[in-house]
Amino acid sequence: MRRVYGPVPSRRFGLSLGVDLLPRKLCTCDCVYCQVGPTTECTLARRDFFPLDDVVSEVRAALTRGPRPEAITLSGSGEPTLYRSLGELIARLHGFGLPVVLLTKGVLLHDPQVLEAALTADVLKLSLDAPDEGTWRRVNRPAGGVAFDRWLRSVREAARRHRKARLEVMLIRGLNDDPGTLEALAGLLSGIDAEIDINTPVRPAPGRDVQPSLPATLEAAARLFGPRARVVAEAGTAPAAGGTSGAEEVLAVLSRRPCTAADLSTSLGLPLPRVKALLKEMEGKDLVEGKGKGRTRYYYARTS
């Protein structure tokens, strides 16, 4: 399995080359909205799941193949801070001259080594989906052994020390978007110095029955959270030129993130008719599955 995928359009960072440091599906959490699918091993044990040199070589190869991304994002099919050599990896990735974005749920940030490594990322994107232990356990379902208060302290600490920390709040209809929960979230967020992205799972999560929050709820949350908050929409960037991607690249993206044909066209720099032809062929071979219709038809890797 490739460790590097895309580049994919990201809501905040433009075209971003994804680096997936974990085997599927291992994570510190089992979030109800996870696009990758249910976590099969929920753990806090850090390891180097793949050799560091191999990951760096794959990034180098992807950058020479093009299209040129605007950032390198450590994300993928699980929590990237589980990768033990994260600090060294980020240092090596800086050598490619692109900002390194780290997406984390922050469950391991109480570990000073993890915190120091995370702080070296150019952009640190933290999550805060819940204002209390019960909601946290219902929405993010973290591995046992970390208490909500300790987690919250370390997220606050990371946001305080990083000059470009962002917070993402994922709202799910009926789970954490009622007025009381939003008020409580607003209270927590007011004490954290970071920009706030309000998001909702617009792509159906494989194997999960979660509903996106209504647009009016997202807007109400934005008003409540204050001027630093905004509702993030689906990314839309101009098609990149020069992509040489084919079925393998399409599969590498879909195995981490369900996409529409238009998403794939944008991220891989392929003409839309070519992407549609590839998807049709791959559906015929049972490699991908499409759900929905027209422009909102999302494709999933059959391994999802």
Ligand code: SF4
């Ligand atoms: S959303 Fe992220 S942190 Fe949550 S289960 Fe999926 S990969 Fe893990």
